[in-house]
Amino acid sequence: MRRFTELFTAIDQTTKTNEKVAAIVRYLSESDDRNSLYAIALLIGNRPRRPVKTSDLKEWAATAAGIPDWLFEESYHIVGDLAEAIARVLPSDSPSRSDYQLPEVIDELARLPEQTDEQKKEVITGYWRHLNPDERFVFTKLITGNFRMGVSRQLVIKALSIHLGMDEAAVAHRLMGKWIPAAETMASLFSESVQSDRVFQPYPFYLAYQLDAPIASLGAIEDWYIEKKLDGIRGQIIVRSSQLFVWSRGEDLLTDKFPEFGPLANALPDGTVIDGEIIPWQDGRPLTFQVMQTRIGRKNLSQKSLREAPLVMVCYDLLEWKGEDIRDMPMHYRRNLLETLLSSPTLPPALLLSEVMPFNHWGEVAVFRQQARDFHCEGVMLKRKDSAYGSGRRRGHWWKWKTDPLTADGVLIYAQSGHGRRANLYTDYTFAVWDEDGSLVPFAKAYSGLTDKEIAELDTWIKRNTLERFGPVRSVTPHHVFEIAFEGIQQSSRHKSGVALRFPRILRWRRDKSAEAANTKADLLQLIAAVTK
């Protein structure tokens, strides 16, 4: 644990990417295969599932620290990170054992779910006693479920590429999918010769940036494929050795969640990988994202939910064909193959082709983008016809061009302290609109969109204008108005305001507006009527 904690600290202490990469390379060169594998898994976010309940951890920590539960809660709210709060409230002078090895610790944590609560407590509090505060923090971070190393996947790939002397794209590919460090060696994971049995392995997704230059700067429109940007789940459908794998972009294996795709295992030829958008679809058009979320949230799929939210994949790319990786071929080549494949009459109806929009000039694209919601999409995707299928988020060949968000002006009424970098700062805000009776009803929660400077200013204001405190939450004088942007709006019986927003965030601080000038609930209902016409 000591070496891994040092790595964590080294990464945490610098904001410079080359120093982070250097720290990883140093760790890999000084560690054995097993330690390296486990560390790589953690670096890219591949960690054991949470073995214990948060409430148990809190209780054990308070007991071990000799403090009452309420004081632990107070401390936790200030720290804003459970693992750190635990690591810091426990005695700082405990003797440290240096011989814990990362793989043993992880394997022990992986076995925990099958054990009794008493055994769990003994194992975890045992580690707490024997690790120093920094190690204790990293260890506890591993079990609180939000472990992040402070490096992007791209940096880990870069470090591995330096360490192994391998091409970055190849490293990226090998890291895909939910591999288990205990079942691998560095050779099985990275050496070319043993790849054939990794039939489950998806390709790294190629991602686009939001277009940030005038559309005309893209050159001739004939060089581009223009498709609708749908609001579903990006996924990869893989058929190899007559087995089907459906991966989400978050690298969750969702095969069992989507029985619609089951028949593809036999209908698609072996060695086929399709990239597309998984989305609920009925009567020739997508259903709302909320339908999708409800469906994904179901543990058991009933006939009813299959009927109410039937899924398709709107396919837009072909990455592997007849077992051959064709990502380096130009997009028009891949698309031709895809069109041929999808035109086969024997294919189940769950695969649709992403339509190429027949625009003649950029002006038409711009108009379409503005009205995208009317066409059940969130904008357009622009892809160069001669582009290879890249790896990760890249500029130049693929762009997304999303329509402008919907907006409403809300009054800040509650604030809650944030987590991590925002710990002990009031950064999570609740905004309200006016109801007919003159009261304020909360309609949106948002915690992004302000600059650090604005956050600091608002934090000071919140602390001086608090009306009431409820644990970590404070109500404040209704005064400041913020323009809230969101991607969608729907009626909802679960929310007090009667509306639910999709992806709300702060667009700007409206210092020019008084609280009275904020929007009303009636305005929001009108907006719903307008977008669902």
Place this chain on the structure above:
Amino acid sequence: MLKFTERGVYCPQADLYIDPWEPVEKAVVTHGHSDHARWGMGRYLCHVHTAPILRLRLGAAIAIQEVEYGEVITVNGVRISLHPAGHIIGSAQVRLEYEGEIWAVSGDYKLSYDGLSVPYEPIRCHHFVTESTFGLPVYQFPEPDLVFQDINSWCHLNAAEGVNTVLLAYALGKSQSILRQLQPGSRSVFLHGAVANVNAALGEVGYRFVGERITAETDRTALKGAIIVAPPSALGSPWLKKLSPYRIAVCSGWMQLRGARRRRGVDRGFVLSDHCDWDQLNRAVAATEAETVYVTHGYEGPFARWLREQKKIQAHEVHLHGGEATEADL
């Protein structure tokens, strides 16, 4: 004997305030930090080593009565004396005694030794007024010696790579204890003007510190592997840019928490505080043997509740003017 008023802590019998917030006739000032030593008092009473700071910050013309630690002054029957608080140079607790009742107002204080300030001495009293800046159990500070070792080895490491080290620390107090603990070897030490001004003022009462003031004439491009001590306000300033290449650290008790450290966007955060951590607060309260404790400045709610429920002490939270400390203040 004492009252908590809008203007500050007030003693009606002696008709004086301790660290008042608004102008009053008679003020006892515990130490020179700007949230305690404010402008506009008719007369100031403070420790001899705080006096030059008050003159530097509030003007040379102010009326100051200077006393040594332990020296007793009697005002209308109230025996008043200052005692070491260990917070910064000249920092004092105020002891007040009247008809057998003893109060102690600690101001800001710490129990750990910074190598410079006269160490804290507990005062046995009936009523104890304590700050609670770091009054939560997550604040357990490392030994200052270990932190100073870390700072020194980090300076060496940076110098070995040919970059300057910038240490951000409050100009009064922490800067001086860092300067006292630095082992610069052959490397030069430079000071931001705010730090140099404080050093010069403390020079009047005999303190000497390493370091050269950076002025317009200083050739900053020639600095290599140097150590620069500056106040936190220098972060992000054009003044700082000219010291490139450098690595920069904040020295503060707030650096105990990772979120605060990361938010500052600096290379390192050294946990160095001139306040008590959780253990020190508890030890201090116990040592006073006070029956009643008034908790101010910081986490007064949780700390007072802790003392009431766990230590069976009558503890009250007191909200003094000025609201909560925000990180920007420190």
